[in-house]
Amino acid sequence: MWDGIGDFLAMGGYALYVWGAFGMVALGLLLEGILVARRRRQVRARLQRQSRRPAAARNQGE
Amino acid sequence: MTGRSIPWLKFTAPANFYTLAQRLVPWLWPAAALCAVAGLYMGFFVAPPDHQQGDAYRILFIHVPTAWMGMLLYLLLAAYGAIFLVWRIKMADIMARAIAPTGALMTFLSLWTGALWGAPTWGTFWVWDARLTSTLILLFLFLGYMALHAASDDREKGGRAASLLAIIGAVNVPIIYFSVEWWYNLHQGVSVMRSDGPSMADSMLAALLLMIAAFWIYAGAIVLRRAQAEALSREARTEWAQAAAAGRLTREQRERAAVGIEGNRPPLESGGQT
């Protein structure tokens, strides 16, 4: 269907629009994934710190 | 009232929910990826170009799923909000809160892709089209929910106020949609974007359905992950949460935690009237 990779990337002249749309979606999902993974790591790290020092954790709140 | 007699109530206990999500999510990621790869292959290499729009129409394969997800997630958000308000199930608030950012992202992406699709086909990035306008308002509703939840110092109270807002918003969404549609028709007469476009080739439809499936599964996975983090953080001082954070949550700990949740409910005579 496509004549080589260049033709595919050109998207029949609509490259900017098509790749702009797909690119933003990819970026958005990627960013969301990274943020959620980071938050999960932070929460787990905090909890592990707390379980190591249970007395301090009780006063720390949250 | 044990978890066994009403199985779905079992997952209102954060510990049980956490374990369920922990088992589910590792399957959801590859499933979403598989659907996405298949859908993209169909969309780019099998589906033919449109005879009017050329290859620009391929934006549809991400525009439609994101737009759907935005609306669907808002309805889900309001449903969880209602559950939280009526039965005070903490997990419902956690889920609603976890849904909101993904919903806002999906709504934003549908606006973005819509604009980039509109540019080559209508000659402009933005028109005050009924659908675009009401999607924009949907984005504001998501942002309002998140802002209200974040602004309150008391998580429980903030959650209840935000849930109420989500419900009012959900009642308003159809009113907003119809009023905007009506407004648009009065002003423009003829719509630039008809929903009954050229009939879709089978390969296009297949690609679209695959992409929709991919977005559904992705949204499920990311929402569950966010809800897990939120549940851990709220239950930080409990035994199960600390065990879960260390990656060794046992069945006994989970059941103990779930019993604690049962005990947290008001006694039946008052709980029945809510």
Add this chain to the structure above:
Amino acid sequence: MTLEAERLACRRGELHLFEGVGFALAAGELLFVRGRNGSGKTTLLRTLCGLSEPARGQVRWLGQDIRRLDERAQRQMLYLGHQDAVKDELTPLENLQVHQGLRGERSTLDERLDALEQAGLGGCEEIPARYLSQGQRRRTALARLLISPAALWVLDEPLTALDRRAVAWLFGRIAEHLRRGGLVVTTSHQSIDGLPEPRILELD
């Protein structure tokens, strides 16, 4: 005529304040809630009058769940919180009148003037509350007790900003209310010598 609390547990935000609080207060009894700062006295009193929802347990007044009282039972209860609910723009007399109007209670002008007089506000009935001192505002609020038909009084720190004479007056009022078969729930950091023998609820 009883106020019952059953296995009450309350929390504020993520903080668990107390649990397992229970009592039954009968006509003519005084309940004094004691506890250090932050032990949940105010939260308990707000829960007892139905403003806050307990995390667990139930409060019943006249046999009804406090969160769904009917009109008659609601009228039988009077709550006085940290804030006086006294409007700056209105005079003590107007404040009293509005407060009664909101509760659907009736009284004559003479009765209202008399209540303000007794509360030690003789001479300032017609001065906007913004010119009154903190203690005088408190007295304006307390004047409600004199003309309200409510049987249950829930008073949160009623002695704040009151001078010694006003405290003695209030204690006398409470004693008289109890003699007539009323119920009082109260809390204070100050000495309560002079009050009738209270039942004491200790929050730690």
Add this chain to the structure above:
Amino acid sequence: MVRPLWTLLQRDISLIVTRRQDVLTVVAFFVIVITLFPLAIGPEPEKLRTIAPGAVWVAAALASLISLDRLFADDWRDGTLEQLALAPQPLALTALAKVLAHWLSLGLPLVILSPALGYALGLQGIELAVLAGSLLLGTPVLSLLGAVGAAMTLGVRGGGALMALLILPLYVPVLILGAGAVNEAMFAAPYQAHLSLLGALLAVALPLLPLAIAGALRITLD
């Protein structure tokens, strides 16, 4: 049941009216916002006429929003709100009475003033009547919606701006229908449909939104 509400209505109106500047501020805000449109767009009568319905309606929506910001704030701060919640009559009715008092003292002046401002922007005859009529039906809905937001944002960080974010999207249908009615009148088209839809919105909002307001207040007081 009626007497407490009557007392509240009287008290609220007299409180607002004795604090005269509240009414003046809101009315002045309304007029100033409308004045900004000719200054920004230019004095051509045709242009101004085109935007007149929208300009008046946007100004009315913003004025309603800023005036509602403090609807419950004073009562909440001095403890009156607790007393209202503990009064014998349902909190929803109390909330309705408060919104009504607010609308009578701060919403109605805008409705009364609107024909003059519409005239200044080039509307004429029946259009002015339709403008006032649409505001008469629409601003109570705005007040009710705004009251929900005011109740939700009591004691929350960033109250005013947050309330605008929460409530303005919900104003959209009223705005569309209200300005739409005047637009129809300008093209000598039937405007009754718009007005009756506005009336329908009011009829739905009147019994339902007070419940939402009461719910939000209970959450705040809890």
